[in-house]
Amino acid sequence: MKGWSAMAQTIDGALKVAAKKCGIEVDAYLAMRESGLKHCWKCKQWKAINDFSLDRSRFDGYAAGCKPCTRVQHKKERKLSRPSIRHGNRASEAVRQAIKKGVLQRPEERSCTECGNSARHYHHHLGYSDEHLLDVVPMCVGCHQKVHWDG
Numbered sequence: 427m428k429g430w431s432a433m434a435q436t437i438d439g440a441l442k443v444a445a446k447k448c449g450i451e452v453d454a455y456l457a458m459r460e461s462g463l464k465h466c467w468k469c470k471q472w473k474a475i476n477d478f479s480l481d482r483s484r485f486d487g488y489a490a491g492c493k494p495c496t497r498v499q500h501k502k503e504r505k506l507s508r509p510s511i512r513h514g515n516r517a518s519e520a521v522r523q524a525i526k527k528g529v530l531q532r533p534e535e536r537s538c539t540e541c542g543n544s545a546r547h548y549h550h551h552l553g554y555s556d557e558h559l560l561d562v563v564p565m566c567v568g569c570h571q572k573v574h575w576d577g
């Protein structure tokens with residue numbers, strides 16, 4: 427890789443960390459990188475640089491984990507998040523219908539259970555299961571984001 431050594435001087439610190447992570451000296455690390463290899467922090471293997479996807483946020487422009495490793499991770503995340511999103515949509519649809527039919531007031535007509543400001547959303551405080559589709563509390567945008575992101 428041309429220009430790698432020159433670039434290395436400016437990113438000396440990051441390099442030291444990277445080398446330390448794979449348990450070798452910076453010189454050895456550089457030699458490996460110059461031969462087109464990169465260490466994957468997940469599988470702890472040296473792999474061809476082509477096995478890493480580009481990541482501009484990283485000091486060397488490549489993702490920290492190799493493609494097979496990051497792919498496995500993505501799959502896991504998707505598995506976890508999908509069902510709850512689907513149920514969440516179903517629950518918000520139920521709330522939308524209830525408001526339309528006049529079963530629930532529009533959240534704007536109520537105040538946030540957390541802070542008392544005027545509400546904008548309904549929050550499913552008991553979760554998204556079938557029996558709780560309409561178990562909602564009015565919340566303002568800020569408080570609603572907080573319960574989902576901090577909890």
Ligand SMILES: [Zn+2]
Pocket residue numbers: 466467468469470471491492493494495
């Ligand atoms: Zn890997």
Ligand SMILES: [Zn+2]
Pocket residue numbers: 538539540541542543565566567568569570
């Ligand atoms: Zn609030």
Ligand SMILES: [Zn+2]
Pocket residue numbers: 548549550570574
């Ligand atoms: Zn909510």
